[in-house]
Amino acid sequence: MRLLHNKLTMRLAILALTVIAPFALPAFQVELTFLWIMIVFALSWDVMGGQAGYNSFGNIAFFGIGVYTAAVTQIGLFNDVGAYTAAAGGASLNVTQAQYFIGLVAGLAAAPIVAIIAALLLGAALLGLRGHYFAIATLGLGIALGELAAGWAWIGGSSGLQVLVYPGTLASQRLLFYFLSAGLGLATFFILHRLYATRFGLVLNAIRDDEDKAEALGLRTTRYKIAGWCIAAGIVGLCGGLMAHIIGFIDPREVAFAGATFGVWMVLMAILGGKGTIWGPVIGAAIFHVTRELFWTYLYAWQNVALGVLIIVVVVFFPTGLLGWVRQRWPRLFAVTTAGEPSA
Amino acid sequence: MSALLEVSDVSKRYGGIIANSHVSLIVPHGAIIGLIGPNGSGKTTLFNSIAGTHPIDGGSIRFDGREISKLRVPEIARLGLLRTYQQTRVFRQMSCLANMLVSESSKESSLAAMVERPNPEQRARGEELLEFVGLSSKRDLPAGSLSFGQQKLLEFAMALMGAPRLLLLDEPTAGINPTLINGLVDRLRRAREALGITLLVIEHNMRVMMNLAEHIYCMARGEILAEGKPAEIQNDPRVIAAYLGTSE
Amino acid sequence: MDNISILIQAPPLALQLLIDGLLIGSVFALAAYGMALVWGVMNIINICQGQFVLIGGYVALTVARQGLPPLLGVPVAAAALFILGWLCYRAVIFRIVERDLFVSLLATFGIAIVLGQLMNNIFSANLETLDAHLGNWFLFNGLVSISQIKVVASAVTLVIAAALVLFMRRSRLGQAIRATAQNPRAARILGIDTDRIYAMTYALNAAICGASGALIAMIWVIQPFGGLIFTVRSFMIVILAGIGNLPGVILAALGLGVAEQFVGFIAGAQLQIAFIFSALVVILAFRSWRLNRQRRYLA
Numbered sequence: 001m002r003l004l005h006n007k008l009t010m011r012l013a014i015l016a017l018t019v020i021a022p023f024a025l026p027a028f029q030v031e032l033t034f035l036w037i038m039i040v041f042a043l044s045w046d047v048m049g050g051q052a053g054y055n056s057f058g059n060i061a062f063f064g065i066g067v068y069t070a071a072v073t074q075i076g077l078f079n080d081v082g083a084y085t086a087a088a089g090g091a092s093l094n095v096t097q098a099q100y101f102i103g104l105v106a107g108l109a110a111a112p113i114v115a116i117i118a119a120l121l122l123g124a125a126l127l128g129l130r131g132h133y134f135a136i137a138t139l140g141l142g143i144a145l146g147e148l149a150a151g152w153a154w155i156g157g158s159s160g161l162q163v164l165v166y167p168g169t170l171a172s173q174r175l176l177f178y179f180l181s182a183g184l185g186l187a188t189f190f191i192l193h194r195l196y197a198t199r200f201g202l203v204l205n206a207i208r209d210d211e212d213k214a215e216a217l218g219l220r221t222t223r224y225k226i227a228g229w230c231i232a233a234g235i236v237g238l239c240g241g242l243m244a245h246i247i248g249f250i251d252p253r254e255v256a257f258a259g260a261t262f263g264v265w266m267v268l269m270a271i272l273g274g275k276g277t278i279w280g281p282v283i284g285a286a287i288f289h290v291t292r293e294l295f296w297t298y299l300y301a302w303q304n305v306a307l308g309v310l311i312i313v314v315v316v317f318f319p320t321g322l323l324g325w326v327r328q329r330w331p332r333l334f335a336v337t338t339a340g341e342p343s344a
Numbered sequence: 345m346s347a348l349l350e351v352s353d354v355s356k357r358y359g360g361i362i363a364n365s366h367v368s369l370i371v372p373h374g375a376i377i378g379l380i381g382p383n384g385s386g387k388t389t390l391f392n393s394i395a396g397t398h399p400i401d402g403g404s405i406r407f408d409g410r411e412i413s414k415l416r417v418p419e420i421a422r423l424g425l426l427r428t429y430q431q432t433r434v435f436r437q438m439s440c441l442a443n444m445l446v447s448e449s450s451k452e453s454s455l456a457a458m459v460e461r462p463n464p465e466q467r468a469r470g471e472e473l474l475e476f477v478g479l480s481s482k483r484d485l486p487a488g489s490l491s492f493g494q495q496k497l498l499e500f501a502m503a504l505m506g507a508p509r510l511l512l513l514d515e516p517t518a519g520i521n522p523t524l525i526n527g528l529v530d531r532l533r534r535a536r537e538a539l540g541i542t543l544l545v546i547e548h549n550m551r552v553m554m555n556l557a558e559h560i561y562c563m564a565r566g567e568i569l570a571e572g573k574p575a576e577i578q579n580d581p582r583v584i585a586a587y588l589g590t591s592e
Numbered sequence: 593m594d595n596i597s598i599l600i601q602a603p604p605l606a607l608q609l610l611i612d613g614l615l616i617g618s619v620f621a622l623a624a625y626g627m628a629l630v631w632g633v634m635n636i637i638n639i640c641q642g643q644f645v646l647i648g649g650y651v652a653l654t655v656a657r658q659g660l661p662p663l664l665g666v667p668v669a670a671a672a673l674f675i676l677g678w679l680c681y682r683a684v685i686f687r688i689v690e691r692d693l694f695v696s697l698l699a700t701f702g703i704a705i706v707l708g709q710l711m712n713n714i715f716s717a718n719l720e721t722l723d724a725h726l727g728n729w730f731l732f733n734g735l736v737s738i739s740q741i742k743v744v745a746s747a748v749t750l751v752i753a754a755a756l757v758l759f760m761r762r763s764r765l766g767q768a769i770r771a772t773a774q775n776p777r778a779a780r781i782l783g784i785d786t787d788r789i790y791a792m793t794y795a796l797n798a799a800i801c802g803a804s805g806a807l808i809a810m811i812w813v814i815q816p817f818g819g820l821i822f823t824v825r826s827f828m829i830v831i832l833a834g835i836g837n838l839p840g841v842i843l844a845a846l847g848l849g850v851a852e853q854f855v856g857f858i859a860g861a862q863l864q865i866a867f868i869f870s871a872l873v874v875i876l877a878f879r880s881w882r883l884n885r886q887r888r889y890l891a
Contacts, residue, residue, distance in 0.1 A: 055694050057701075125877035132637060132693040133890045137876045139639075140824055140869025151862035198459045202438075202446040209435035216395065216433075217447050217506055218421030227458065260817070264701065271698075276437070304709040311702030315695055316687050398887055416887060 036185035042269035042281030044235040050275030053208030058141030060263030062233040064256035066111035066240025074103030115237025142259030149252035274323030354403035378557030424509035436488030444470030447505040604735035615742035617849015624829035626800035640704035642822030648805025649814035669806035677798025711816035
């Protein structure tokens, strides 16, 4: 598409929109923050799901690990976590501004690291599985960890964990986390965009299309699968770290390891937009986010039913997603002729 | 000089079925060796054994002096032994050029190599090989959109891209338009001359086999039935009987 | 873990858990068999299996609340779920039958979410159980109680299982189903309406789940969002036993039931749930590792 030929203009436009949006639409700051979070969800899932063909239902596990790691690290740096959770909200902590922000940064740094360590451990068991066996094995990951978290008193157990209170105005908190989320979203997009143009992207796609053939060519498929899995885990783990602060209170089953909600939605978003592409998950996340808000507003009690129906409709009728549908309907927008020149 | 590939006394069974029984063959450096036999004689199983797709039940397989029967498929491929498939396997959602580029990726082993962009030399080589098999106009099309014969050519080009020392070709002319077969045979020979690739070829097309191979092994019922020069094999009564059945 | 020492000091307690595990496990076998049926015939892994079980439980609950004898809930639930299964097939499943498995995973997951939410809206999110008003038998001076309803449930399960086996072997529909499972194209050529067979199979599976759920409501608890666990239990049993291995399914189901009871006692309810999902990962990883050594993989 000719519009995209001027990459610099487009990039600057996106950057400008991103920066202006929270000020132009102050009432929607939280919504916009969530939009970026959803984009990160979808993009990170797509690394293994769309690009490598390893459809995981369990990435939420890494998200939840990130959520708890960030919160616990921030608390634990200067206070006793156990005492805090045992008091269950009865005691509030005296934390200086400096301590808060040091803890914030440390927590956000630790979140992806712990998530990646978990990914390495789980990957050793899971990445030898293929196709639907892999998908089903990952199905329970989120729920299992959610139950374990609910049973671990040190991090708050079933009662949950209260994240440290932001030392500042609500407005500045919202702006801070909007920009952090937007930053993560933009960074994820650009890093993955560049990554997919390298050998990494080629090998992941080869694994997706025919893993045996990829092996027969001598490709080190195991290494690439582990790398992709860790990248996906790290990104979604960092996302979890942010979410801990955005939501402020961590419930092990509803917030951290929300397998039946966010866990499934990240799969749906990528498929909705078109899995295996760089824009597909972004578009899917945007559409899904808006749709979900509409369902919440107009269908409150039935919103999850509607979302379930949406999953069915997308998967059955639009398995290639919106991008795939557009490509079929208007092939000239994407089509490449045999001469190797893009048409239109 | 020892042979590039030495298969000695290899056996493979699946449950009760003996697919390969004490098979031995030699592929000298730079040769084009043929493998023929009726359907079900165990040719593809032998290829699978050599390429490492399954473990063998007995015997030894030496590639350039090195025992490979205990190695896994990717390791064997990285030693320079590549194969093509009877049903033709390519990466269907990737473009032809991408298929070529990914075929080149095997030798590097550093982490940094994982995130390298394909460099201009690799692209040029990929395009050159696509040209060699007559597919350069298709280079940006997804491989799945090609016809079966074109996919076979692509698969062959991908194998060449991997710069193998030994290439196992499983029925390279099956499904190809007869008018194009001569061209393919020609390219096979040129690959051997220009790139120094040794070939072990399974073929059902006798005309192709007789023209191409220097030495032929005939298999039947899991065993090597006969071997020799094309002319000898053509006239060997056992070979004829295996294909046509004895007259009864 | 002092719970383990309690078990060692009081063997009757261990016996109690064992008996409960066997009885509850036997009911799991039904749902597992149904899942294997749909998987084998239609190549669909039915994620909403657990949801069907739960709905069976809720139907039985409703029946009992009308004042009818609780055991009547079993055939009523079976019938109701048969219809629901048939409707699901006609609405959604028929479109995904011969497509790739991942599509069926997600689509049936979607159905599970829809059904779960519906259950939540119609009934509440509370745990429910159905009291069948049967007593207990006691052994060892009252240390071990065998609840009669659990025994009845196991017996009913056996009857249903036997009926199913007979049906699949002897009846024409059963044979048609088996033929379709082996080779749909050949079945079609022979004049079997495979679409109808698929509908029947799916509906039959739903009915099996319904009956199973009615029994579970009587011997355990149900809640609207517990579907996925049942699905995973069924899947694990099928993986352990293999499709088409009915004795294996029963053994695996019993084993799982017992294991769960012990883990639940020793480590608590949350770990019991975590155990199930972790066990799935372990079983699959182990299977895959074993195949890997022969350079094969689970397919």
